[in-house]
Amino acid sequence: MTIQRAKLLLAQNGIFIALAILFAGFALANPNFASLSNVSNILGQSVELALVALPLALLVISGSIDFSVGSIASLAAVSAALCMQATGSFWLGLTAGLLVGAAAGLVNGVLVAYLGFNSFVVTLGFLSIWGGLALLLSGGRGISGRDLPGEFAALASARIGPFPLTLLILVVAVALAWWVLDHTAFGKQVFATGGNRRAAILMGVPVQRVQCLLFVATGFGAALAGILLSAKVQSASPTVGTGLELDALTVVLLGGVAIAGGIGRISGVIGGVLFLRVLRNGLAFLQAPPFLQTVLIGATLVIAVALDSTVQKVVRSSWSRMRTPKSPSPTASTGSGTTSGATS
Amino acid sequence: MSFGPTRALTDIDAVVHPGEIVGLLGHNGAGKSTLLNLVSGIAHATDGSLRFGGEEIGRALTPAAALAAGITVIHQDPALIPGLTVLDNLVLGLPRSGSRRELRARAEAAVTRVGLDAPLDLAVAALAIGERQMLELARGLMSSHTRLLLLDEPTAALGHAETQALHELVQELAAEGAAVVYVSHRLPDVVEICTRVMVLRGGGLVLDRPLEGLTAEAIAHALAPDDDELEFETPEPGAEVLDAGAFSVRGGEVVGLYGMAAGEQFTLLDSITAGGRLGPTIRLDGADLRLDGPADAIAHGVYAVPADRERDGLVAGMAAQDNVLIPWLPRFGTRGWWTTASTGGDSYAAARREFAVHGPPGSSPLSAFSGGNRQKHLLARWLSVESPSVLLLQQPTQGVDISAKRDITRVVRQMAACGCAVVVASAEGDEIAQLCDRALVLHDGQSIPVARSPRFGAELLSTLLALADRHTPGSGRPTPAPHTESEAIRP
Numbered sequence: 095m096t097i098q099r100a101k102l103l104l105a106q107n108g109i110f111i112a113l114a115i116l117f118a119g120f121a122l123a124n125p126n127f128a129s130l131s132n133v134s135n136i137l138g139q140s141v142e143l144a145l146v147a148l149p150l151a152l153l154v155i156s157g158s159i160d161f162s163v164g165s166i167a168s169l170a171a172v173s174a175a176l177c178m179q180a181t182g183s184f185w186l187g188l189t190a191g192l193l194v195g196a197a198a199g200l201v202n203g204v205l206v207a208y209l210g211f212n213s214f215v216v217t218l219g220f221l222s223i224w225g226g227l228a229l230l231l232s233g234g235r236g237i238s239g240r241d242l243p244g245e246f247a248a249l250a251s252a253r254i255g256p257f258p259l260t261l262l263i264l265v266v267a268v269a270l271a272w273w274v275l276d277h278t279a280f281g282k283q284v285f286a287t288g289g290n291r292r293a294a295i296l297m298g299v300p301v302q303r304v305q306c307l308l309f310v311a312t313g314f315g316a317a318l319a320g321i322l323l324s325a326k327v328q329s330a331s332p333t334v335g336t337g338l339e340l341d342a343l344t345v346v347l348l349g350g351v352a353i354a355g356g357i358g359r360i361s362g363v364i365g366g367v368l369f370l371r372v373l374r375n376g377l378a379f380l381q382a383p384p385f386l387q388t389v390l391i392g393a394t395l396v397i398a399v400a401l402d403s404t405v406q407k408v409v410r411s412s413w414s415r416m417r418t419p420k421s422p423s424p425t426a427s428t429g430s431g432t433t434s435g436a437t438s
Numbered sequence: 439m440s441f442g443p444t445r446a447l448t449d450i451d452a453v454v455h456p457g458e459i460v461g462l463l464g465h466n467g468a469g470k471s472t473l474l475n476l477v478s479g480i481a482h483a484t485d486g487s488l489r490f491g492g493e494e495i496g497r498a499l500t501p502a503a504a505l506a507a508g509i510t511v512i513h514q515d516p517a518l519i520p521g522l523t524v525l526d527n528l529v530l531g532l533p534r535s536g537s538r539r540e541l542r543a544r545a546e547a548a549v550t551r552v553g554l555d556a557p558l559d560l561a562v563a564a565l566a567i568g569e570r571q572m573l574e575l576a577r578g579l580m581s582s583h584t585r586l587l588l589l590d591e592p593t594a595a596l597g598h599a600e601t602q603a604l605h606e607l608v609q610e611l612a613a614e615g616a617a618v619v620y621v622s623h624r625l626p627d628v629v630e631i632c633t634r635v636m637v638l639r640g641g642g643l644v645l646d647r648p649l650e651g652l653t654a655e656a657i658a659h660a661l662a663p664d665d666d667e668l669e670f671e672t673p674e675p676g677a678e679v680l681d682a683g684a685f686s687v688r689g690g691e692v693v694g695l696y697g698m699a700a701g702e703q704f705t706l707l708d709s710i711t712a713g714g715r716l717g718p719t720i721r722l723d724g725a726d727l728r729l730d731g732p733a734d735a736i737a738h739g740v741y742a743v744p745a746d747r748e749r750d751g752l753v754a755g756m757a758a759q760d761n762v763l764i765p766w767l768p769r770f771g772t773r774g775w776w777t778t779a780s781t782g783g784d785s786y787a788a789a790r791r792e793f794a795v796h797g798p799p800g801s802s803p804l805s806a807f808s809g810g811n812r813q814k815h816l817l818a819r820w821l822s823v824e825s826p827s828v829l830l831l832q833q834p835t836q837g838v839d840i841s842a843k844r845d846i847t848r849v850v851r852q853m854a855a856c857g858c859a860v861v862v863a864s865a866e867g868d869e870i871a872q873l874c875d876r877a878l879v880l881h882d883g884q885s886i887p888v889a890r891s892p893r894f895g896a897e898l899l900s901t902l903l904a905l906a907d908r909h910t911p912g913s914g915r916p917t918p919a920p921h922t923e924s925e926a927i928r929p
Contacts, residue, residue, distance in 0.1 A: 277776055277777050277778060278774055278775055278776070278777060279764075279767035279768045279773075279774030279775075279777055280774070281777075282756075282760050282763075282764050282767060282777070283764070285753070285755075285756050285760070286753050286756060286760075286764055289753035289754070289755045289756050290749075290752065290753040290754070292749060292750050293749070293750055293751050293752055293753055294753070295731075295732060296732050296742070296744060296750050296751070297732065297736075297764055297765045297819065298732050298733035298735075298736040298737075298765050299733075299764065299765075300733065352755075356753065356755045356756065357755050410803075410805070410806065413798050413802035413803060413806040
């Protein structure tokens, strides 16, 4: 029993073992890699990716996919910057950018959840539409941070107490995703929607609302990521989010979320985000050619998928070995009386 | 032999001869499927030997090699590709021999032989479960010659007439010299066509004798030594709770709707909770209303258990406990804003006790449970947490073993005793007879009421259905399946 539990734990957290090995490898190759400043650097670089990957993970678990997150990030960044320029207000611009992201997500959500179009096709289309719109709005040029309110430039380096603002945003985003997925009735509805949509409908789960909300959340997360990325480079570029959708989907899948829906864990997604950032950062540290990064990231995804099917087998057999004949589940022992639930 | 993590079979010493029809009986988890998987090359034994026609084949048997050797398996869940046509499914996997026209002729012959009334170019998705099972059988007949035919619960989704047709076909094949192994939960089927009976219990062979001289009691005793008939008292029904036009139910009453496999009794129940513009107006607790989809039905206390549990009922990859509790989580403590493994844990534990569920802990995915225990989970969702005022059950004991049937029957009767109005739609007379106080035989718009009497049973019901069928000219083909992609399910 305990051996099975340990095996299960190991199989479900494979990404963290891979992460530890990768980290140790880079640290051995260059001791400076494990320095505090570099580790906090890696965490800082993880924020934007996590903001996109976390809501996207929930969306994939619910059985949909969103390829348009990178373009939404770009469009939101450009919209926010233009609004700041026009009004001179940082807060108005920030709100506008986030609203644009949420609205773009809503468009995806309505088309997929309520009108029944395939999310793969719809969001692939909007990858071009939102991306093209960002280029149109900005005239193809980035808007320099010098032309924007001072708060925008300060966003990336702002601190609350001893903590960088971006890190606090990361912590809040992780806590939010963990709470929603693991500790609300809504989270269970997300799993049910992705696991068996027909059954979910028949048990009264509002699957359309669930999916639409997740598209809006994904759009919002992408918008926030786009604005933060722009603040970091001090320029709102219409291509700031380009390629973000691939990184985000990669880490979601690396983290053990099933592409078919119904399976996934927040901890896995965090592991996936850190793995990708450590890999990127470590290769840069070793001065590996940048194109090699792309090759290696693709390779890790393929290996991860191959390993995943083995892991799923281990998980399945571990569960079925945990059969406890005759006695109800461990949680059952907490039940008090013997009266049946049906009569109450 | 051990299979996967658990030892599934030990010391099975069984021989099947040509021309013989062997009934293989056993409860869920007794090892029937494992035995079939061994013989069909899906699983391999850890020790022991397997000889076919005098040759040892056990070690490296693959499904393709088994097929080539003349071993045909008809699985309980038809392994068909829904997007392809009947013809494509039949010729798929056959060696490319002969022209398209020849293959078509062979397919036509196979389909006719099993009595499946469906055009070859129809997509399989449009077939009902029972029809799919017949198609699976037709596919088995496509391979050159069947020397060994393995049938796994072939009649689970079939109606009376279809079962008869299947039995005739099996007997024909046996007469041609094929050895047949017929796995079933349904004792009457086995008694009807088998020449020998084998009973598996706990992975061991506990009975292997010719049918002659074997009583039903002896078989039942071998299956479950401590089995006893479940008796219930018919309570005094209360006030009318639901009037759906075609039938009405009073509180405390269990009404059976009996009909063909995939017949109108299922369509009727589906339509009540489906919602949409086509939904019927019903009278619920004295008020005329139209239920606006499953969520609205649940809010009105009308809970529906679908016939196809894997497709419409359960989320296999999700924790067992969540499968039971999902619709109810917002009703516990924090209204769904903070749930943990212990939220509703007491209700789940009570449900497991009530249904006598066996298996891994509730935090494990439902797929880790056996079929009967999965069905218990589906029923527990609707029976054990919140009390319904109306229960609409479709084949609630389909494909589960005798002891699980007994547990389910007990809980359903309990619900009725507490004043719930229960409707059971089924194509199995046994199920209706075991659960219900009275029944309606539904066929082609006819509705024949049957009261509970000493003669109330599967035989009476199927006779009435046959009569109803004779009264309708040109009938025979069942109405479309209730669970094909319907307007109802798409929100």
